[in-house]
Amino acid sequence: MANFTLTITKSNIYEEVAKTTAYIGAKNKLEDGKSAFDQVFVTDADLTMIDRFFNESLDSLRNVLKRFISGVSVADVTITWQLEMPSRFDDNLLESIKSSANSFLVNSIIGKWCEITANDKVKEYADNAAALLLDIKDKAFFKKKPTRTKIS
Numbered sequence: 001m002a003n004f005t006l007t008i009t010k011s012n013i014y015e016e017v018a019k020t021t022a023y024i025g026a027k028n029k030l031e032d033g034k035s036a037f038d039q040v041f042v043t044d045a046d047l048t049m050i051d052r053f054f055n056e057s058l059d060s061l062r063n064v065l066k067r068f069i070s071g072v073s074v075a076d077v078t079i080t081w082q083l084e085m086p087s088r089f090d091d092n093l094l095e096s097i098k099s100s101a102n103s104f105l106v107n108s109i110i111g112k113w114c115e116i117t118a119n120d121k122v123k124e125y126a127d128n129a130a131a132l133l134l135d136i137k138d139k140a141f142f143k144k145k146p147t148r149t150k151i152s
Contacts, residue, residue: 002085003070004094006101010054010077016106017050018042021113024121040117049116050109057108057129061101064137088143097139104132 018041025040042050058079062069071082085091111125 001087002089002091004083004085004091006065006081006083006098008058008079008081008101008105010079013054013102013105013109014042014047014050016102017109017113020106020110021117024110024114024118028118028120036118040114042113046113050113053109053112054105056112057105060108060133061104061136064133065140068140085140086143088146089140090142090144093139093142097136100132100136100139104129104136107132 021040021042022037025037026035028036028040030036030039062081065081065083068083068085069081070084073080073082107125108129111122111129114121114125
């Protein structure tokens with residue numbers, strides 16, 4: 001067994017959500033021709049709802065990795081999962097899993113947010129989130145080929 005740590009920083013996720021929703025809002029127009037920025041951009045006033053979406057998305061990620069989670073610690077804005085991976089797990093995939101986990105959380109939150117603010121974007125972000133979740137699962141369950149040890 002190999003032990004790894006997956007750390008998720010809530011503030012980093014929220015920052016990416018804010019950047020992306022600002023971009024979506026700036027690039028989209030409402031029916032009256034005005035910018036959708038004020039409608040789509042996530043503000044501090046929206047954080048209660050975004051917190052709920054974050055927790056729902058985190059639960060989905062936890063469900064995929066539950067077989068490997070051996071410990072959890074939560075400190076203010078940082079969630080750390082201790083992962084106990086099989087000995088044949090390819091540890092070269094760990095950074096990719098971390099990156100995909102963060103991207104999944106961002107896309108999942110934005111998809112849920114767009115259900116309220118920009119219905120035309122829901123499918124795009126929900127599909128991205130689903131693909132990333134499958135990617136994480138594939139990487140977590142991938143096993144290296146056994147290697148023969150030389151006997152001296």
